[in-house]
Amino acid sequence: MKLFNCILVFAGALAWGQGLDFSGRTNLPAGPDMSGTWYPQPGQDSGLITASGALVEYGGIPVNEAGRLYALAWSAARIQGRQHQCMGYTVPYTYNQPGNLRFWEERDPYTQRLISIKHYWQISEGTRTIWMDDRPHPPAYAQHTWSGFSTGKYEGNTLTVYTTHLKRGWIRANGLAQSDEATITEHFIRHGDRMTYIAIVNDPVYLAEPFSRTYTLMRNAKEPDGWLYACDDGEQILGRREDQVESYMWGQHPFLREFADTKHIPLLATLGGPETMYPEILAKLKDPQATEAAARAELTPASGPPHVSRAADPNPHDGAIHILPVQGNLYMLVGDGGNIALQIGDQAPLAVNSGAGQITDKVLAAVRKLTDKPIQFIVNTNFGSDFTGGNVKLRAGGHDPSVEGSFFSGQFADAGRGATIIGHQNVQNHLLALKQPADGWPSDTFIQGRRRKFHNGEAVEIFYEPNATNDSDTIVHFRRSDVIVTGDLFSTTSYPQIDIKNGGSIQGEIAALNHILDRTVYQHDEEGGTLVVPGHGRLCDEWEVAEYRDMLVIIRDRVQELIKSGATLEKVMAARVTADYDDRFGANSGSSATDVFVEAVYTSLKNPPKAGSGN
């Protein structure tokens, strides 16, 4: 027994001295413990409470042309818009807000290994997870959120965090946008009851250079009481039109010089840009005439061709079909042209769209991974080849038992052989006109406003959206799963492809997006709840649809204003009315090219479609 005591004491001494635990495993330091409650230091950047700042206070922000023009068009009245009232906060903006922050660790209960570090912030009641277990970031077509997807690692006494999958948020809530393409690197360095926070934002859409900044967080001496931030939107202006989005025409910002004049700062410096971050700007500002001329040049788009999108393409283009669980019964199949949505359940699958038809065999293989039942229904949301291209093969691989043995069997020998394709009558008309194979036409068509089904345990509503991208658009709402599939009406990769010749119009497109927004309900602060599968691009929710709608309304209003002043199409093109969005959505070729889109807006405003035409 005495020998045992000696061994135990000796082992303990050795272990302590060597930094070993009793299991013999090296007791590596995970990193500084940041658990507890914190708050942003008051004082620094006073006047930027909630980081909003004054209008046209952009000095020190390395915005590019698109970022500056976005901000100069932004009206604070836009906050009154229904989908903007409860907009959440993104990082790093959220660490400069006046509320409380709570940090805590999540550990594996059995191994005590660190799984994640959680941050909760009072403002917008956001919860962020920083994964510490080396898991990979999700694919580019996965949903974006306010807090994004973050992975962290300890580097010395520093917690370094890398974040992707952020929603479009604010650099500063005075119109300085941080795009949904932004990625963030953050460093948290604890110094006792203070924490240095360094963030570097890389945003290819709105920034010309990385935007780096530092804050200090202070540790609360006691647990604070305030943790909630109640927000629920409602209409604030009676009679407000659904297609009303406040914005300023470039060069007409009514408060352009307010901040500059009040603070005795040359206008050029308040307009931001990378040069305003560095000491050299001081010498440049000494020449008032030159700075004024330079400032004026920055208030409107520079002449030249439209910019091309700097956003990464979320489609892997790797010849494979990728399956993304959406929610409820819904899956998103990515990889063959337009996105395909697949509903599965006790009955046979229902697909929304069939893709481009390039790799339909792989689509069918993907379906088989999810269910052993053949597809029963295919809904076409419009006649475009990216959505109907796989109709023939996908239909052939399916089976509709609901008509087999019914009176249809007496009329059609092949009733039930293959899936039933559902679509607006105009989808069939267009495919017929295009001489597409009859096997790929919708056989179950409708012409009224809504086609209803109850399938796989939920209501499925198909709504006709007249004169939107063309005269055959529909959306599909899976009510129990709470997912809306938009087809070509909504995309995260391009401007809408408005096909004027086939009945499309900007007015119908905006009305369709508003109809989607009428049906969506967010779970919390413009996030979650109803999810939206776009025709192209990543999985979304209401926020992205609202942003897209806002963009189209703002561009429409600019074109309308130019038309009122007698501008020709050439003048509208030269005005670069999409300059604040081209770095995100612009293209210089194809059916979604910027020029094609602007021409469609112009044409549909000059010659509006007759109400309900094509219906």
Place this chain on the structure above:
Amino acid sequence: MPRSLRIGARLALAAGLGFIAAVGASGQGRGGRGGPPEPPKTGKAGALYDITGYWVSVVTEDWRFRMVTPVKGDYTGVTLNEQGRKLADAWDPANDEAAGEQCRSYGAPSLMRVPGRLHISWQDEQTLKIEADAGQQTRVLHFVFADDAGSSWQGFSKALWEMVPVGRGVTPVGSLKVVTTHLKPGYLRKNGVPYSANTTLTEYFDRVNEPNGDAYLSVTTTVEDPVYLAQPFLTASHFRKQPDAKGWSLTPCSAR
């Protein structure tokens, strides 16, 4: 003795011996066991990271207070007491110029916030030198010191590498901590927001490295002044590493 107490006593003894072992081991430095104790490392030899070289300030915090001279009476964000406000409201740059004190806003509590470039180098094994082109100021950070100095714009700075406790065999981590006193009265901001000779300045200098090769130096600052401040004044500023002296431009202090 009950069994639980016996085990507790053994563990306590183990812990005690472990502590002695750890202290003994740390006194040996990295030289291993058995050899003569190594002398304490110098500031330079014990550096946890390299902060030498040229750095350019990236002015994205408090831009409107740093890039331009704020208007008189704008001390937003600084918790001045009544005496401090009175002094700030009486600011007249002409008086400073007449007194030859144009460098009042270039003292250590505000120098890291002045737009410009830094050149950081080791003056010797125990002394780190920070030269600023703006105002042509030089800060000297002492890792060994005699606590005796007259007052100056840059005061007297004591530096140490403040370690975060880690297990043995693990690369030490921590920050450069600098505490500065013996300051001549000056301005926290160019528009006469004052600090007194009784001010204590505490700073943490941290370096972070980005995957694209960029390196940033953050300076987290606490200014404590019992004479003019009701609460400590906290700021964070940062610099980006430059490969060379490009842009280095010595400019004299300006009171305006």
